[in-house]
Amino acid sequence: MNKFQKRKNNAKTVALDRIKELFRQAEIRPDYANRYVSLARKISGRHKVRIPPELKRKFCKNCGVYHSSKTLRIRLNKGKKTYFCLNCKTFLRVPYKP
Numbered sequence: 866m867n868k869f870q871k872r873k874n875n876a877k878t879v880a881l882d883r884i885k886e887l888f889r890q891a892e893i894r895p896d897y898a899n900r901y902v903s904l905a906r907k908i909s910g911r912h913k914v915r916i917p918p919e920l921k922r923k924f925c926k927n928c929g930v931y932h933s934s935k936t937l938r939i940r941l942n943k944g945k946k947t948y949f950c951l952n953c954k955t956f957l958r959v960p961y962k963p
């Protein structure tokens with residue numbers, strides 16, 4: 866690994882840490898949660914870092930709202946988990962194993 870690759874790799878680690886920290890803060894401060902989600906998505910796009918799978922379902926892919934009990938409804942049917950966003954009224958179906 867040359868020094869440029871190393872620097873790039875380091876930037877990605879920092880970006881991932883920031884994304885995780887933003888989601889942690891979003892849980893603590895619900896009034897800033899939507900802002901933190903938009904920042905995390907910007908960082909993820911800029912550095913080509915994926916948002917970790919356990920955080921991926923915590924916001925709406927379509928409108929970017931942070932999901933809490935007020936903005937999300939989850940229903941299970943026919944082996945699929947349906948995430949319904951109450952803010953923009955779109956849904957996401959994810960298969961699951963019972």
Ligand SMILES: [Zn+2]
Pocket residue numbers: 925926927928929930950951952953954955
């Ligand atoms: Zn939405």
